[in-house]
Amino acid sequence: MKQFSNTYIFIFSLLMVVTVATILSVVAMQLQPMQKKNIETNKKQNILLSLNIESNKDNALDQYDKYITDSYVINSEGERLEGVDAFSVDLSKEIVKPFEERRLPIYVGTVGDSTQYIIPIRGKGLWGPIWGYIALKSDYNTIYGTNFSHDSETPGLGAEIATRQFQKQFIGKKIFNEEDEFVSVDVVKGGAPSGAPHAVDGVSGGTITSKGVDSMLEDVIGAYVPYLKEMRNKKS
Amino acid sequence: MSQDKEPLFSAKNMRLLKEPLDDSNPITVQVLGICSALAITVKLEPSLVMALSVIFVMAVSNVVVSLLRAKIPPRIRIIVQLTVIASLVILVDEFLAAFAYEVSQQLSVFVGLIITNCIIMGRLEAFALGNKPWPAFLDGVGNAAGYGVILVIVGFVRELFGSGTIWGYQVIPETFYSVGYENNGLFILPPMALITVGIIIWVQRYRNRKLIEERQI
Numbered sequence: 001m002k003q004f005s006n007t008y009i010f011i012f013s014l015l016m017v018v019t020v021a022t023i024l025s026v027v028a029m030q031l032q033p034m035q036k037k038n039i040e041t042n043k044k045q046n047i048l049l050s051l052n053i054e055s056n057k058d059n060a061l062d063q064y065d066k067y068i069t070d071s072y073v074i075n076s077e078g079e080r081l082e083g084v085d086a087f088s089v090d091l092s093k094e095i096v097k098p099f100e101e102r103r104l105p106i107y108v109g110t111v112g113d114s115t116q117y118i119i120p121i122r123g124k125g126l127w128g129p130i131w132g133y134i135a136l137k138s139d140y141n142t143i144y145g146t147n148f149s150h151d152s153e154t155p156g157l158g159a160e161i162a163t164r165q166f167q168k169q170f171i172g173k174k175i176f177n178e179e180d181e182f183v184s185v186d187v188v189k190g191g192a193p194s195g196a197p198h199a200v201d202g203v204s205g206g207t208i209t210s211k212g213v214d215s216m217l218e219d220v221i222g223a224y225v226p227y228l229k230e231m232r233n234k235k236s
Numbered sequence: 237m238s239q240d241k242e243p244l245f246s247a248k249n250m251r252l253l254k255e256p257l258d259d260s261n262p263i264t265v266q267v268l269g270i271c272s273a274l275a276i277t278v279k280l281e282p283s284l285v286m287a288l289s290v291i292f293v294m295a296v297s298n299v300v301v302s303l304l305r306a307k308i309p310p311r312i313r314i315i316v317q318l319t320v321i322a323s324l325v326i327l328v329d330e331f332l333a334a335f336a337y338e339v340s341q342q343l344s345v346f347v348g349l350i351i352t353n354c355i356i357m358g359r360l361e362a363f364a365l366g367n368k369p370w371p372a373f374l375d376g377v378g379n380a381a382g383y384g385v386i387l388v389i390v391g392f393v394r395e396l397f398g399s400g401t402i403w404g405y406q407v408i409p410e411t412f413y414s415v416g417y418e419n420n421g422l423f424i425l426p427p428m429a430l431i432t433v434g435i436i437i438w439v440q441r442y443r444n445r446k447l448i449e450e451r452q453i
Contacts (some may be wrong), residue, residue, distance in 0.1 A: 003310075004309035004310070004311070008309060009309045009311060009312055012307070012308075012309055012312075013312060013315075016316060016319060017319075020319055020323045023323065023327075024323060024326055024327070024330075027327060027330055027331075028330055031330050031331070031333070031334040034334040034335070035330075035333045035334050035337075038333065038334065038337035039337075041337075042337060042341075057337075127345065149341075152345040154275070154278075155276065155278055155279055155282045155346075156278025156279050156282075156394075156395075156398070156399070156424055157278065157424060204421050204424065205421065205424045205425055
């Protein structure tokens with residue numbers, strides 16, 4: 001193989017880097033609107049899934065407008081914050097703040113004549129962020145449905161949290177115990193005792209992701225507790 | 237066809253395509269790319285999509301490097317190869333996110349993992365740098381397919397015994413479970429992929445005697 005001079009190597013690398021950078025940035029910019037739309041549609045699909053409504057990407061927007069009847073943002077004392085769009089609140093920025101400073105979005109879903117309150121959640125898995133939505137019945141206690149997604153959990157192991165099979169376990173579980181204390185729902189390694197009101201089975205082989213779901217529920221819903229309690233008291 | 241020009245599908249070219257499927261399989265004979273074969277074969281579907289993505293990246297990067305082979309300075313050839321592979325992988329990732337969002341979500345980290353697949357760099361280094369684009373293309377497709385075949389077999393076995401499903405559908409009937417059959421959790425974990433690959437190597441060598449090394453005393 002022939003030898004190349006240092007000058008040649010510099011020029012070659014420079015040209016290569018510029019070419020590659022140009023191609024990649026043009027492609028990324030061209031595709032960005034479509035990717036954004038996909039992400040938005042997907043978010044709406046995920047919110048609908050927490051109401052146990054399956055949608056595809058063509059009807060997701062219509063379904064969303066039909067079932068999600070209201071959304072608002074509260075602070076940790078349960079006061080509504082005006083002028084903040086729940087859909088645009090970036091949870092990744094909120095969950096690192098202390099409870100008192102968080103802005104807490106709530107979506108209201110109406111299926112038939114029952115009302116559900118959907119809380120978006122976000123936390124840490126093994127390899128990256130995990131997030132989801134949890135819908136509470138109008139008693140602000142019983143779980144109506146859940147949905148979890150992840151960025152990069154191991155398929156077949158941690159990624160199983162994104163399956164309906166795992167998510168359906170949460171239906172009917174309660175986040176407050178009989179003394180009206182917030183206990184969240186535990187994700188138990190090796191399996192929860194059958195009929196336990198505050199526990200579900202973890203994913204075998206996905207222990208760290210399961211723990212992530214467990215602490216995500218506790219941490220994120222924890223910030224809503226004062227509001228949820230207030231609403232519960234108003235009901236009873 | 238003229239005498240000096242080799243036909244596109246000559247015996248020699250076909251060998252480039254076929255050999256990696258058996259005689260020089262990147263996983264079972266050269267024992268390359270084991271890391272990704274262990275990580276992503278828990279289920280059949282990701283195994284297949286990974287195989288297809290690797291076929292694309294490997295074929296295109298082999299052609300690109302082969303076209304540039306006289307221009308690439310040998311001293312920085314590894315960096316150049318890596319740049320070519322990484323850019324292709326990013327392109328695949330971007331297009332999936334725009335046009336097949338659900339698939340891209342399922343694949344999550346795997347697409348990025350293609351960059352670190354040693355088979356791709358191995359073929360660029362061993363073949364594409366010294367051969368014309370067409371043979372390089374065949375060599376890329378052949379090797380990636382040889383890798384993909386093993387991935388799909390391992391994915392099939394692990395999903396069947398580990399989860400009782402194939403492609404997400406339950407195939408082991410409920411009656412089996414009611415008489416005490418249980419999914420084997422070991423198959424979900426990476427060590428079982430290694431054992432499965434080991435068994436494939438064993439079977440392959442039993443059928444293909446020329447792969448057996450001479451006994452050394």
